[in-house]
Amino acid sequence: MKLLTHNMLTSHVKGVTKGYPLLIKATEVKVNQLDFNPQFVSRMIPKLEWGALVQAAEDLGYRQDLPGELIADYEQNEEFLKKVHRVLLEVEVMEGCLKCPESGREFPITKGIPNMLLNEDDA
Amino acid sequence: MKSDLSTESRKSKEEKKVLRKQLKASHTLLKHEGVCTTPQPTKSLVIANGGLGNGVSREELTAVLQEMGEVEKLLMPPHKPYAFVTFRSEDGARKAHANLNGWKLQCGESSITLYLSYVDSVKCKEGASVPLPEGLALVEHFVSPEEEAQLLNVIDWSPTQGDVTAQKSLKHRRVKHYGFEFRYDINNVDKDKPLAAGLPDECVPILQRCVEQGHTNVLPDQLTVNQYESGQGIPPHVDTHSAFEDTILSLSLGAKTVMEFRHPDGRVAAVVLPERSLLVMKGESRYLWSHGITPRKVDMVPAEAPRADAPTEPGIQSNLTLSRRGTRTSFTFRKIRHEPCHCAFPSACDSQGAPSPSPGPSLPSCPADAARLEEEYVHRVYSTIASHFSDTRHTPWPRVCHFLSSLPSGSVLADVGCGNGKYLGVNADLVGCDRSTALVQICAARGYHAFVSDALSVPLRTASCDACISIAVIHHFSTAERRLAAVKELVRLLKPGGQALIYVWAFEQEYNKQKSKYLKQIFKEDHGEFSSTNLLSEKSQKSSGEKVSDLSCHLENSHKPSDMQGVSRVPDARLSVHTNRTAFTSQDLLVPWHLKGGKSTVPVFHRYYHVFQQGELEHLCAQVSGVKVKSSYHDQGNWCVVLHFSII
Numbered sequence: 001m002k003l004l005t006h007n008m009l010t011s012h013v014k015g016v017t018k019g020y021p022l023l024i025k026a027t028e029v030k031v032n033q034l035d036f037n038p039q040f041v042s043r044m045i046p047k048l049e050w051g052a053l054v055q056a057a058e059d060l061g062y063r064q065d066l067p068g069e070l071i072a073d074y075e076q077n078e079e080f081l082k083k084v085h086r087v088l089l090e091v092e093v094m095e096g097c098l099k100c101p102e103s104g105r106e107f108p109i110t111k112g113i114p115n116m117l118l119n120e121d122d123a
Numbered sequence: 124m125k126s127d128l129s130t131e132s133r134k135s136k137e138e139k140k141v142l143r144k145q146l147k148a149s150h151t152l153l154k155h156e157g158v159c160t161t162p163q164p165t166k167s168l169v170i171a172n173g174g175l176g177n178g179v180s181r182e183e184l185t186a187v188l189q190e191m192g193e194v195e196k197l198l199m200p201p202h203k204p205y206a207f208v209t210f211r212s213e214d215g216a217r218k219a220h221a222n223l224n225g226w227k228l229q230c231g232e233s234s235i236t237l238y239l240s241y242v243d244s245v246k247c248k249e250g251a252s253v254p255l256p257e258g259l260a261l262v263e264h265f266v267s268p269e270e271e272a273q274l275l276n277v278i279d280w281s282p283t284q285g286d287v288t289a290q291k292s293l294k295h296r297r298v299k300h301y302g303f304e305f306r307y308d309i310n311n312v313d314k315d316k317p318l319a320a321g322l323p324d325e326c327v328p329i330l331q332r333c334v335e336q337g338h339t340n341v342l343p344d345q346l347t348v349n350q351y352e353s354g355q356g357i358p359p360h361v362d363t364h365s366a367f368e369d370t371i372l373s374l375s376l377g378a379k380t381v382m383e384f385r386h387p388d389g390r391v392a393a394v395v396l397p398e399r400s401l402l403v404m405k406g407e408s409r410y411l412w413s414h415g416i417t418p419r420k421v422d423m424v425p426a427e428a429p430r431a432d433a434p435t436e437p438g439i440q441s442n443l444t445l446s447r448r449g450t451r452t453s454f455t456f457r458k459i460r461h462e463p464c465h466c467a468f469p470s471a472c473d474s475q476g477a478p479s480p481s482p483g484p485s486l487p488s489c490p491a492d493a494a495r496l497e498e499e500y501v502h503r504v505y506s507t508i509a510s511h512f513s514d515t516r517h518t519p520w521p522r523v524c525h526f527l528s529s530l531p532s533g534s535v536l537a538d539v540g541c542g543n544g545k546y547l548g549v550n551a552d553l554v555g556c557d558r559s560t561a562l563v564q565i566c567a568a569r570g571y572h573a574f575v576s577d578a579l580s581v582p583l584r585t586a587s588c589d590a591c592i593s594i595a596v597i598h599h600f601s602t603a604e605r606r607l608a609a610v611k612e613l614v615r616l617l618k619p620g621g622q623a624l625i626y627v628w629a630f631e632q633e634y635n636k637q638k639s640k641y642l643k644q645i646f647k648e649d650h651g652e653f654s655s656t657n658l659l660s661e662k663s664q665k666s667s668g669e670k671v672s673d674l675s676c677h678l679e680n681s682h683k684p685s686d687m688q689g690v691s692r693v694p695d696a697r698l699s700v701h702t703n704r705t706a707f708t709s710q711d712l713l714v715p716w717h718l719k720g721g722k723s724t725v726p727v728f729h730r731y732y733h734v735f736q737q738g739e740l741e742h743l744c745a746q747v748s749g750v751k752v753k754s755s756y757h758d759q760g761n762w763c764v765v766l767h768f769s770i771i
């Protein structure tokens with residue numbers, strides 16, 4: 001699971017009102033080298049929940065020195081975009097789980113794939 | 124025919140290009156089949172599209188080949204869309220290559236374009252013939268033509284007879300019962316209510332002959348007469364153990380057919396039943412194997428009538444051809460059983476606790492049933508067939524791609540029910556999810572963003588997506604409520620102003636007088652060769668000037684030659700099993716999937732589908748508040764809508 005995906009995921013357990021962001025409990029994290037595409041990163045940034053991304057990066061130990069608040073004019077800041085590229089796309093949680101912040105329900109991550117299935121009754 | 128070469132030189136550039144492409148595709152595909160073509164002339168050619176699997180009969184093909192030179196051998200592998208011909212001389216092969224490439228062969232109502240390439244050697248993997256099921260015997264010429272005529276005359280199909288003999292017109296055949304009525308609703312006979320009409324007198328000498336020849340030792344007391352028109356059939360079934368004794372005798376009259384016997388382990392034996400033959404089912408063949416007749420108009424049969432005294436070559440069926448069906452009437456004689464069955468096959472025995480024969484799933488009557496049905500007939504099947512399924516889903520549908528590429532870059536997009544990630548590669552902004560872990564693993568291996576979740580409960584934030592797609596997903600939900608819930612969940616993900624594209628399989632596979640590719644891709648092989656055969660047939664469609672979009676929707680690998688109707692639903696709520704590549708006969712059905720394997724022992728999996736009727740998808744979406752149907756259309760056998768979501 002890349003942090004881009006994590007940024008979109010939320011808990012969908014029945015009755016939960018504050019299911020975002022999901023807490024990451026990682027037992028295996030890997031970092032892939034991927035081609036840096038500044039345009040792609042730039043246009044993703046406004047779509048992100050910035051705070052959730054920084055928190056996830058922090059939890060995994062890959063925050064680098066990303067600020068808690070999104071900076072202005074990031075489009076021109078290649079160094080910044082590279083850091084975002086790294087946390088957004090290169091850092092990948094391979095094993096572990098995602099935990100619902102409200103209900104505590106855990107969703108396993110196996111071979112990099114989050115399994116967000118619920119039982120029919122807690123859906 | 125000689126003019127063909129000159130016709131070719133008159134062809135426009137475009138046509139030539141198409142032809143080149145077709146040839147290239149044929150070559151590639153044939154390589155997939157393990158057939159190497161060679162540019163050097165030899166005596167042998169592979170004839171792409173000229174196969175039994177494409178509805179080309181041995182006779183039709185032989186006729187054109189013989190005009191080219193003396194044919195030494197014509198090999199038509201079963202179900203395949205190609206054939207091999209070996210000429211006596213290289214000259215014949217050269218002539219065929221020069222004159223028949225691009226030749227349109229008229230086969231019945233359709234015309235098939237042939238493409239020929241030289242091959243060094245003819246070798247083909249032919250299906251090893253499956254031995255007859257244990258306990259099955261076929262006695263040819265059991266009745267004389269006079270007796271046949273007499274028996275056929277006995278049956279009065281006029282409705283007034285109905286009350287004494289119990290007569291029903293099932294969707295795909297006419298049925299009449301004598302002695303006792305077999306009730307399809309309970310899969311049994313009412314043993315306390317014999318019918319007024321016993322077995323016709325004309326049957327007596329026939330039955331006595333059965334006893335004399337040792338085919339049975341008790342006289343049957345129940346007769347079921349089935350009449351099948353060409354194109355009709357009977358779903359696979361095992362005769363209810365508790366209803367009838369061991370031996371079942373069945374006379375075929377009027378026309379021949381092919382009956383398929385299926386063992387629970389996946390073995391299939393196709394048995395040709397000639398007219399006037401007697402089929403005797405005992406033991407394992409009666410108790411464990413199911414038997415049925417696929418509804419179709421054409422059967423694949425040995426080209427020459429098999430002679431009992433001729434030594435058969437085991438494993439080789441090099442002389443297959445196609446046989447058009449006529450009207451066949453079967454007389455099935457059975458003996459009512461009055462004690463519980465104690466056969467050696469408890470797994471198939473209703474007397475010994477097994478569920479009554481092949482009940483199959485029914486339409487769900489409550490939400491829990493619906494979830495169970497989908498779990499067994501959708502989720503589990505996809506997880507089993509994932510890798511084979513994925514191999515068949517390589518080409519994105521153009522109109523879906525068009526939708527995706529029309530969105531501004533940087534959009535947040537979700538593919539709910541992404542399968543193997545076919546569209547995740549089309550647009551890098553997409554994140555995918557699917558119910559099947561096995562399919563999501565394929566996405567992940569391809570480097571796409573995907574997670575496992577259910578389309579009824581997608582773990583994405585409300586109003587987080589600029590657009591969503593749901594391609595071939597919602598037809599897997601088994602109740603109208605769940606289909607509605609799936610649309611609502613998709614819409615929940617949309618930002619105001621967001622769009623959703625939904626594709627579902629259409630009940631109407633023929634639209635604007637155009638058959639969908641699903642229907643056109645007839646005569647496919649059952650072990651996964653369809654991806655290549657589809658390409659062939661698709662390429663050949665190009666030449667007929669049709670718009671080529673994609674390797675078709677819903678590439679079910681069918682296993683039956685099929686320009687016929689599907690299997691009907693017997694009069695209860697059970698879901699019918701669809702015959703691949705045929706028109707739909709009901710909206711809720713099970714669609715078989717035949718795993719690739721090349722062996723007949725590979726089991727068949729059934730997926731549940733609800734196929735949508737025209738207008739149904741729009742109606743469904745209109746029930747979701749805030750949603751406007753921006754456009755709707757029929758695309759390759761699917762009903763499709765583009766939804767627009769706005770703040771309520």
